[in-house]
Amino acid sequence: MIIDNSDVILSVRNLTADVDGTPILKGLNLEIKAGEIHAIMGPNGSGKSTFSKVLAGHPAYTVTGGEVIYKGQNLLELEPEERSRSGVFLAFQYPLEIPGVSNLDFLRVSFNSKRQHEGLEELDAFDFDDLVRERLDVVKMDPAFLDRSVNEGFSGGEKKRNEILQMALLEPTLAILDETDSGLDIDALKIVANGVNQLAKPENATLMITHYQRLLDYIVPDFVHVMAEGKILTTGGKELAQELEAKGYDWVKAEDVAEVAV
């Protein structure tokens, strides 16, 4: 939802980034305020996923210029875990499998690292168990998944639901969903989207990165940005996504060229 005079949560200015010396982000600008849901769409290779990894602090990407201000502080100088504890959450496109580590233990360690950061007392195993069982409902997850190793042997949909469960526990200020819809059948997509909608509040913000307009039927964005060649080319409302779906990404690229020509 767009709220007048709400706080700026994320401000990205002229961001450039490399991976292995190859420039991927080439001057990206974006501002996200509390309460808003943004979607970044774009063709493969446009730099969408790189942008989400840079925000989360992935060590393989080197920021070469520009700035990222999160809630008034320089996000780029924080370690990945510090970003997480201060409320930045990345739902992975490909959540990793961690054999031998139970999902429940992983969730508790993660949850308590944030509690500790906030100066709150850590929850013991019993209290945490109660909390996690309540949050399971957000993504309609079977409690049996808690006793299994993190993501090991989970289907694609189960992995994505597990990401949203983590989000439900960590209650981030800025949630970045990297292609959370890819590889999901329609039922799983509805469950995941419903979970995200439940978690969207006036005091937090959501940034969805997606290739498909389909997701936006279930999580309705306030802003849609189209990305190509490492930059945001154009920004509009939710109707922009429908136009993209109808005309394809080449249409935006052509518009952009026309604009430059004028």
Next chain:
Amino acid sequence: MTVEVNPEAVAALSTATQDRQAYLTHLLAQRPNPKGLEDMRQSALSIVQERGLPSNRDEDWRFTDLSGLYKTAFTAPTAASLSLEEIAPLILAEAPVRLVFVNGWFAPDLSAIDHLPTGLSISTLADAGNLPELGQQPGLSEVFTALNTASFADVAVLRIAKNQVIEAPIHLLYLTTGDTPIITSPRGLVVAEANSAATLIEEYAAVKAASYFTNAVTEVNLGQNAQLHHHRIQRDAKTAFHIGTTSVSQDRDSRYALTSLSLGGQMSRHNPVVVPTAEQTDTTLNGLTLAVDQQVADTHSDLSFTGPHCTAQQLHKCIVDNRARAVFNGRVFVPKLAQQTNASQLSRNLLLSAKARVDTKPQLEIIADDVKCAHGATVSQLDDEEVFYLQSRGLDRNSACDLLVEGFAAEIIDQLPIAEQRQTLLNAVLSQIR
């Protein structure tokens, strides 16, 4: 054809052989020589003398250097006493039956054998009487194993009577103590009669000990349809040497599951040798090796089928840090008679430093033509993507690495029956890699 021989090389070789011969003579002079079992000891002695001590020219010892062992003049074990207080951290409340051996001798004061469950009988060398199964298991002609047979001061004999199920784990604890570098020869025999079932925790540890040499042998004889869950925990001092053989024979329909943890010793070697002597047996061999600093930890397993319709699963994991080295050699022999065998072997290795090394070698010898046998080996470092995933959920880098190593180790450690001991050992592993 002429063959040129470098006379200096021949001389060096024979000097080395003579040195090992002299060292063997020294070791044999350290035997405590208790009474009884003269025939068995004499025949073992002949095997030892005939074979001599190995060097890294022997295929079985190619990756593991014994020269450090041969440089130490170990002395005969001396009887020593420890108090219950001193061994308190090793006592497991959930294992009410406990046999403790100190420097090779049974220590009744430290043991708990007054209230044995129905069906379990226990004896030592003093009251063993006839032991028809002793020295009868496979693989006993290996030289260090024969050296144990020629040398052991005492023996732990556990017998589970026919049709009896022993619920609580039995704790067999071999301790070494004292300042002098002694050689001890712990020896155990487990006989599980037909249709019986039991759980054994066999543990090696030091209580205030310097460098020493543990040369251990445990024999297991499983009757028809018997079951043993065997947990072998080697946490000798990091200055110690440990060579041990677990020698198992399985009668038809029996089930044997070994969980072997190798944590201690500057040089350690474990040889699980399993021979299913009849059909439809099931064998599980799981192992976890931790090698840090300059440790060398070697596991040579040998599983030889002799009949059809047997199954086996093996998972061996190594965590290697600093300049340490781990070795795994897993032989599986499937002769013509062993049709319909279903066996799998997996060796997984985690290297935590650039100087760490692992040598892993599956050795499948399959002659039967109607079998299912799989094997695989992986060697990896901690995965940066996995570390980042955990960091992105609020764990700092060190905690993320710990959790990943814990997950790797827990797959094996979680098979131990007592929660308290699982936690102790997991903490011991993590404290070594920090």
